[in-house]
Amino acid sequence: MSLPHTAWIHHCGTRWLSEDSPMVIHVQTAEDCLSLGDVMRDLDAKALIQSDFLLMSVDCITNVDIVPIMKEHSARRKNDDRGSVMTLLYREATPGHPMRRHSAQVLLAADAETGRMVFHQRLPAAARGRVTFPLHIFQEQSAVELHYDLADTGLSICSPSVPQLFADNFDFQTRDHFVRGIIVNEEVMGNTVYHRRVGTQYAAHIDSLATLLTVTQDVTDRWVHPVVPENRCPQRADLRCSQRNVYRHRTAKVGSGTRLEGCVALGAGASVGSNCRLLRAVVGPGCLLGDNVTLEDAVLDAGCVLADRCEVRRSLLGPGVQLAAGARLHPGCVLGAGVRVEGAAELPQGTLLVGRPPEDEFGGGSVPEPSRLVGAGGRGFTFLPEEDEEDTLSPLRLGPAELPTAELSDSGENSEEETEDESEERLDGAESPEVVDDTKLFYSEVLDSLVRGFQEKISPENLILEVNSSKFAYNVTVQELNSLVVKAILSVPEHGSDERLAAPAFLARLQPVLTTFMPLLTNYIKSEESELSCLRALEEFSCDHSAMSACLAKVLMLLYQRDILSETTILSWHAESEGLSPESVRVRQQVQKLVDWLQEAEEESEDEESDEDSS
Amino acid sequence: MEPKAVILAAGKGSRMVDLTCQLPKCLLPVGGLPLLWYPLRLVQDAGIQSALVVVSEAVLRDHKNDIAQIPAKHGLLINVELCAVPGREDPGTADSLRHLRSADHLRATQPLLVLSCDLVTGCALRELLSAHLLRGAALTALFAAPGDPTVSPAAVTAPGPKSRHKPERDLVGLAGPEQRLCLLASEADFEEEVELRLAVLRRHPKLLVRRDLLDAHLYLLAPGLLDFVDKSPQLSSLKGEVVPQVIRAQYRRPRVQPPDDTAPAPAPAPAAVHSANTYLRQPRFAALTARFAAPVEAEDVGRTSCFAVTTHALTWRVNTTAAYLAANRAVTRLWETLPGERPPRLHPQANIPSGKVQLSDDSVVGEGSSLSERTHIQRSVVGRHCSLGPRVRLVDCVLMDHVTVHEDCVLSNCILMNSSTVEAGAQLSDCLVGVNQVVEAGVKKNREVVSQQSGHMEVY
Structure with a gap:
């Protein structure tokens, strides 16, 4: 569990347990844990677990x-x-x-x-x-x-041997x-x-905003009984459940003409103005809603203040969020603690705002500007999700804007919720200096192996063994490994010479190298994730290597034909547009023709798949 | 509508050449009855009155009468039409169907029950037929669940030299309680990976892939599918190509609305593969059946729907020598499950000296055979007009017709083909004695094939 939250979690644990509960909560603090694996290794080192256990x-x-x-x-x-x-x-x-x-x-x-x-x-x-x-x-x-x-x-x-297995397989x-x-x-x-x-x-x-909202609704719909709102309330009698699963705390006030259409929970001291419409909404304790407010699939944490005529759909508001009169939140917005929106602002689908400027992990850098969306005098900074390389499947990779109903994932929410901890998928993007050194050393070792392997015609299987053993010697992730292997292969043609070759000569030299190392690529580039790392590596290499960039299309074609890269990955890589450097944009333009061709091919094959073919 | 039964017997039996090079597969005796008797009986018991038997031209030339007389000789009422497939020596099963269609033996409006002549099963087909109609299925296939392991071909040693023959297995994908058939492929078709369309998993998110089922090669096809076979000349095998295509069509969007029953099926452009969906006919009372019987889901409209029926009855595909032996060993158990008249285990006209022979309950003795005193027969089949000398011991053997075994012979796990002779005192185990062959007195043989082409066979 990460350090700053330990005390808080202790507090929650004791608060939620009833007095006579026999359960004892032990909070284990593990420093420097970036993943479930690290936590397990830590548990193994402390030898805390002796029996079958529930991992949750x-x-x-x-x-x-x-x-x-x-x-x-x-x-x-x-x-x-x-x-x-x-x-x-x-x-x-x-x-x-x-x-x-x-x-x-x-x-x-x-x-x-x-x-x-x-x-x-x-x-x-x-x-x-x-x-x-x-x-x-x-x-x-x-x-x-x-x-x-x-x-x-x-x-x-899990059996008691699980932590041990994590320790054995780092x-x-x-x-x-x-x-x-x-x-x-x-x-x-x-x-x-x-x-x-x-x-x-x-x-x-819960791994996204969509699932958060679904689960919230399931809880208010009482599917999770006995986990239902009134059982969570310290004084059960205070929260009454009435028709259509409307939960009202004794102290909650509802104005005249307000319709609570179903699946609504109003916390202690919440106040809803008149002529509001609430459907599938959770209003936290102490929230103040003005008149004519519309909430649909919304979750409001404690102390939110929504002025008249606000509209919130499929969104999550952290504690103390303030919306001025007439603000509209389109589906998929997440506003962190303390965000203040001024004026009749309209937040587009999938807006992510935090109340504090995002901290630069390295301490330096400039303080970012508040987002324009919050209006003059508002408070809120655009939240940039971390590039989480282990978790390519997270919908966040697509960027919230590209999602049809604007869903957000882990990292977006974790910034709001204080329970950031050993959530499995998190792998901190920050690299400590040792890690950088490790990757560098690993890279040079792999490059040496490959150059030697190419000159001495060492069999690819042996090279794979060599690279794997280097991987164990240095602390590199699988995706780093994939990317570095690709880069190393690309560096082989010019290894040992300082001059840069022209494009045709470079390609002529690269081709035999690629053919030789094809088994390596087949071995490492297997999943969609690794395909993306391979493409990124090609892109990065091309960015500062004009000859490579000139023949990138040919290389991609070769890898595509050898089934190392799939068309879907190439297309999704090419479609990436956010945060690209001018070089990256140029590199993508270089392969435009190939991509066009692939797109046509893909449409045909899609057609073939779901429709009748005429082969 | 009553389905048209087509029994495919044109194959050469290439997995049991030792036997089929001397006698056509469909006439090999199983429990003293020709192999073809079993599918004919199966079809007859399902209430179908005639069957079309497809054989090769050579077989039709040489054995026309033998085949045509099977019903009369062995107590069947079914009407047999014989038809030869010209041309190629070993035609594909779909090729055979195409030929029948072009020779006007088959009408396109009838459901088609296609089975192979080597199917020996105790399964009752009526259930399969009604399930097919009720579900409005395009294809229903019969599979046999693994039963008693002692009578499976895998438990039997094939006579002759040891071979490293591996039994072929299929991967059968089934979904839901109604056993939707989502996948049928021979294991040998895959190298290291099995590829599956996600569309299949989206439609059937829980899919059971079984490897222990035996494809009985019995398919019931909805009317339109004959057109599909007819118009797709590149598909040559029913099991290997046509059935997988029909299964695949379940997950393809139909391009055109299915024509109503008045409009003819659209004429597809030649040389183009159209999905099987194109050829589907809307059943005449589709709306009515959909309401009362067939649980047709929206996704199934205009698409094929394939189902599997799994039987637990004894079932063999007699397409290898081992399966041939296995079927002979337990065939009396299968007879016991037959409805109506059953073939006699000991023929009334067999000459069995009472009280002086040991005969196990699962042995068969055919018409006109004579046994001598102190003959010991265990789990064996003795065909017609055989003669066994005194003190002969038969264990796990198959004797076809007119076989003579002289005194004091000990035979185990052997096949003695028509008119063969084993002289006195010979001891054979795991051997095959070909048509008209003679095994000399007193020899001991183990794992040998005695036939004219034995030299060739041993190399093989």
């Missing part, structure tokens, strides 16, 4: 009776499968379910008899086309069940890494993971 991400809302599931897991570990290390809990949700519409999709395959997972993959929310499964998973058991009907709950039951950062690693190495390590559905019980994990 902080954003999980559930009423699942965990005890029988724990017992099931323990029994399996004792009787049937000693290597069983984790049971992941999933909730059934068919494609298009609100809980998964904008999140990464889970695709898994499991032995139909036992539920042992044999395959696990995350797909982007709008995935199309095909998926591939390794053939052997079907051959090793008589029946395999493919599940595309599940949503992650963030809950898993490249495991997230639970997904862990699951993938266990499945891939099942033969070697003998460990297994199982999945289980929570059935009719409720479990959901």
Whole structure:
């Protein structure tokens, strides 16, 4: 748990527990933990866990009776499968379910008899086309069940050996890494993971604004009973639930002519003016709403002040947000604590504002200007989501503006909520100086290996081994590795000479190098993530290398033909437009022709896929 | 409407050449009855009155009467039409259908029940037929769940030299309680990866992929699909090409609105593959059936819908020597499940000296065969007009017709083809004795094929 919040969490824990609860909360503070993996390694070092345990991400809302599931897991570990290390809990949700519409999709395959997972993959929310499964998973058991009907709950039951396994495999950062690693190495390590559905019980994990709003509605709709608003209230009698799931605190005031249309919760001391319209809205304690305010799918934290005629749709307002009369929030806005919007401002879809200027991690830099959106005298700074390289599937990668209903992800919300902690997906983008050195050293080692490998015709398999062992020696992430390998390959043609070759000569030299190292690329560039890192590496290399930039289109074509890069990734890379340097823009223009061609090709193949073909 | 039954028997039986190079596959005796008897009986029990049997030209020339007389000789009422596929030696199953269509043996308006002559099953088809009609299915396929492992071909040693033959397995994708068929592919078609369209998973988010099912190669096709086969000459195999195409069409948007029953199916441009959806006909009372019977979902309108029916009855595809032996061993168990008249286990006209032979319950003795005293027969089939000398021991053997085994022979897991002779005192295990071959007295043979082409066979 990150340091500044420890005391706060302690406070919440004791506040929420009833006096006679036998539960004891231990808050463990782990410094410098950037991921779930780090936390687990820390737990392992402290040897705190001796029994089966429940691993739960902080954003999980559930009423699942965990005890029988724990017992099931323990029994399996004792009787049937000693290597069983984790049971992941999933909730059934068919494609298009609100809980998964904008999140990464889970695709898994499991032995139909036992539920042992044999395959696990995350797909982007709008995935199309095909998926591939390794053939052997079907051959090793008589029946395999493919599940595309599940949503992650963030809950898993772990055996005591899990922290140890994280410690043994220091490249495991997230639970997904862990699951993938266990499945891939099942033969070697003998460990297994199982999945289980929570059935009719409720479990959901919030990873975007959309899921936050959906879960909020599910809570007010009482699907998560006994987790319902009145049970959270210190004096149960204070909060009354009436028809259409309207919850009103005794002290909440509602003006005349105001319609509470359904799924509305009004906290202590909240005051709603007259002729307002509230639908699926949560109004926190002490909020003041003026007259003629419209709230639809809105969540207001404590102490918000909305003047007359405000309209808020599908948005989240942090504590103490103030909106002046006539302000309109289009779907997908998130306003952090203390934001003040002046004048009849209109915030476009997916606006992210924070009340404090974003802190520069390195301390320096200028203080950013307040956003223009908040009007004169307002307070609010545009929030720039971190580039989170591990988490390419997060919808935030697309930028909120590009999303149809403007959804936001983790980092957008975490800035609002104070519970920022070991949330699995977070990998801090900040690089400490040692890390930079590590990558540099790693790069030069890889480059040496490749140059030698090219001259001495060392077999690609051996080179892969060499690169992998370098990876273990230095602290580089998988994506860094992919990107650096690509860059190193590109540097091979000119290695050892200072002069820069002209484009045709460079290409002539590059081609044999690429052909030689094709197995390496095939080995490393496998996922969509890695394809993007590869493209970024090509882009960065081209930016300060005119010869390379001139033949980039040819290189891309080659990689496309060899199935290393897919057309979708090339297109999505090319479509990136935010925060590009002029060089990057120029590089993208260089390959415009290829992209046009790919787009046509893709339209045809889409056509072929969903329609009839005439081949 | 009653489906038209088509029994495909034009294949050469290339996975059991030892047997089929001497006798056409459809006439190989299983439990003393020709193999073709089983699919004919299956079709007859489903209430279908005639079957079209497709054979190769050579078989029609040499064995026309043998095949045509099967019903009369073995107590079937079904009417058999014989038809030969000209030209190629080993025509594809879809090629056979196309030929039948062009030779006007098949009408396009009838559902089509296509099965292979090597299907030996105790499954009752009526359920499959009604499920097909009720669901308004385009294709319904029969699969057999793994049953008693002792009678599966995998548990049987094929006679002759050891081969490293691996049984072929299929990956069968099934969804939902109604067993929607989403995937059918031979495992051998994949190298290291199995590719699946996400469209399939979106439609059927929970998909069971089974490897333990046996594709019985029995398909019930809706009327329009014959046109699809007819107009797609590049598809040569039913199982390998046509069925996967029809399955795939479930996940394709139909381009045109399905024509109503008065308009003819649109004439597709030649040489173009159209999806099977193009050829679907709207059933005459579609609206009515949709209301009362078929749980047709919106996504299925104008698309094919494929279903699987899984049977737990004894089922073999007699397409390998091992499967041939396995079927013979347990065929009496299958007979017991047949409705109506059952073939006799011991033919009334067989000469069995009472009280002096040991005969296990699952053995079969055919018409006119004579056994001598102290013959021991266990799990074996003795065909017609065979003669067994005293003290002969047969374990797990198949004797076809007119076979003579002299005294004191011990045979285990052997196949003795028509008119073969084993002289006194020979001991054979895991051997195959070809038509008219003689095994000399007193020899011991193990894993051998005795036939005219035995030299060739052993190389093979």
